Amino acid sequence: MSVVQGSGRRPVVVVGAGLSGLSCALHLLGAGRDVVVVEREDHPGGRAGRQDMEGYRLDTGPTVLTMPELLDEAFAAVGETLRDRIELVPLAPAYRAAFADGSTIDVHTDRARMAAEVARAAGTREAVGYLRLRDWLTRLYDVEMRSFIDAQFDSPLDLLGPDLVRLAAMGGFGRLAPAVGRHVKDERLRRIFSFQALYAGVAPDRALAAYAVIAYMDTVAGVHFPRGGMRMIGEAMAAAAAKAGADLRYGEPVSRLERSGERVTAVITDQGERIACDQVVLTTDLPAAHRLLGHRPRRPVRQRFSPSAVVLHLGTDRTWDHLSHHTISFGAAWQSTFTEIIDQGRTMSDPSLLVTQPTLTDPSLAPEGRHLFYVLAPAPNLEAGAIDWDEEGRRYRDHIVSTLESRGMTGLDASVRAEHLVTPADWARKGLARGTPFSLAHTFTQTGPFRPRNTVPGTANAVLAGCGTTPGVGLPTVLVSGKLAAARVVARTGSGVLR
Structure with missing residues (x-):
């Protein structure tokens, strides 16, 4: 492989081109480090993923963008601005909350x-x-x-x-x-x-x-939407990193790490390529990162994972006037909802749902005259529940659709022209522990200094980033996680200044 910018120094290898990995790469580049990013998928974004479906452009991960200044900070590390790369649309209202009694409250940030x-x-x-x-x-x-x-x-x-x-x-x-x-x-x-x-x-x-x-x-602080979809975030960050000199390699899963004592000396891909490294930053799901490192965390309390989610992507030939870009459809039940998901390992009998209609803000995300919906239903993770999702998934899909129809989206099922269902079993097939995209829960013993740290005992030059480590789950926090990981690398080498 080539060494970026001819410095003669081995690069920092970032495993994963998700948002934490790209944030880390941008901050490292700004500090003068050579960076190689290795990603198993054929595109950037990680959990902020994307999929095309019969002319509909799906965002398969987060749909709510807050704290864009953290993105701007990552771009600023390489002398760019968020505005250079992405057109952000402020959402007003940020949400519309719809309740079982028929009332609604628009959530404004003003x-x-x-x-x-x-x-x-x-x-x-x-x-x-x-x-x-x-x-x-x-x-x-x-x-x-x-x-x-x-x-x-x-x-x-x-x-x-x-x-x-x-x-x-x-x-x-x-x-x-x-x-x-x-x-x-x-x-x-x-x-x-x-x-x-x-x-x-x-x-x-x-x-x-x-x-x-x-x-x-x-x-x-406010909710925004990037024109072109949430997928634009990963694409823009990757483009800025490439322009600043990063070597981004897609479609290259990492199979193992080569070690010499406490140091990781190289990253080995599934294709057998050996990428020598000075430092390595792992942004994979936390258990996968520990497997690569051959490290078994020692914790007095067993790690607890967050609930998962069922996501239903629907392409329709109609829309409904009572919906906003983001609509939270609350059921009559509340406390029992959390009991069902977290304690009983069951799906919600009276679900509260996040319904996102990105085509309300950007019609280009669907074929002309069509509409795109993203419906998220919190669900138990695979450890909490014993649900056969390959069997239950379609039935629960029908329950979600009938629930939305009863709450005002009359004729929803008949309007569907394309759809894609994601269950906890699908998240697990993507390699996410316990079938949840939300990693470790933020219990007291998994918060702040008690959350898995971004350094690993017994490893001198490996750092972690992503939602499983500090500071935690969420798009803003994974951006911070990448920045913190970059700061660890710079502090260890004593070269460069993190901006």
């Missing part, structure tokens, strides 16, 4: 507009409570970002400091649902500002209040 919407839907007192909640979320984010999200952890002692005291004083170590409930009493508002806990793999009444920071990202 302070005054959202206060007016809360007053319309729930009264003036609740609008005042919303403003208090918004201020609390903002303070929470400010503390957490600088000291707990965009931060390296080598020991629980790294938590100690003034911001730990501030977080505790704000109630960050209490429970999420009661913390939200101290500000707003309306059950619908409580759901809007706490359902995000499921992204972190925990029910709102069990999640740390600190995870209200996800609600900040959604409801205060």
Whole structure:
């Protein structure tokens, strides 16, 4: 292989061209390191994947983009801007929340507009409570970002400091649902500002209040959509990395790592190619990364994985006026929903669903006159439930469609012209542990310094990135994860400055 820019130094090899790997690559390039990115798929993006279906352009991973400034930071490392590469469309509303009683609440990120919407839907007192909640979320984010999200952890002692005291004083170590409930009493508002806990793999009444920071990202910082689909993020980051000198290799799964003592000396692909490396960054699913390293984590508590999701992609010949770009369709059930998924390992009997219609913002994602829907139903992972998804998948698909029809999408089934169903079994076939794309749950023992670190004991030059390590699950946090991994590499070699 060639050494980028002729430095004579072996490159850093990044395994995986997902968003954490591309973030890491951009930050390393900005610090003057030579980078090779090896990806098993034939395109970048990782879990922010893509698939074409009869003229429909599917985003198979995340559909909600928040905190675009973190993307901008990665582009800035190589002298570019996000605006150079991607056209972002701010979504207003960020979500539309639809409830079983027929009411709706539009979630706006503009302070005054959202206060007016809360007053319309729930009264003036609740609008005042919303403003208090918004201020609390903002303070929470400010503390957490600088000291707990965009931060390296080598020991629980790294938590100690003034911001730990501030977080505790704000109630960050209490429970999420009661913390939200101290500000707003309306059950619908409580759901809007706490359902995000499921992204972190925990029910709102069990999640740390600190995870209200996800609600900040959604409801205060704002939600955006990249024209061309979420797939544009990986494509743009990969293009910027290539322009800055990275060697990106697609369609090359990594089979093993060559080691000499505590050092990884080369990455070996399935085709038998040997890529010598100075350092290696592994962004694969966490168990896969440990298998490559020959490392078995020692933890006093068994690792717990997040719930999974059933995703139904539908190409239709019609749309429905009551839907927004993102619509959260809440069932009447709430607490029992989390009990079914997490504790009982069952599918939701009265499902709450995220319905995304990207063609409402970008019609080019479907054939002319057609519409594209992405329906996400949280589901138990393969460890929590004993569901035969190859048998149950189609039946649950029918349950989801009939549920949406009963909630206003009349004639949905008859309108479908193309579809693609993804179940936990499909996630497992993609190599994701326990059949979940959301990796480890954010329980207390898997949060902050207690989450698997991005360094590996007994390995001198391997670093981890991605949603299984710090800081955790979610598009913004995996971008930070890549940046933190790059900082580890630069600190170990003592060369370059991470920007």
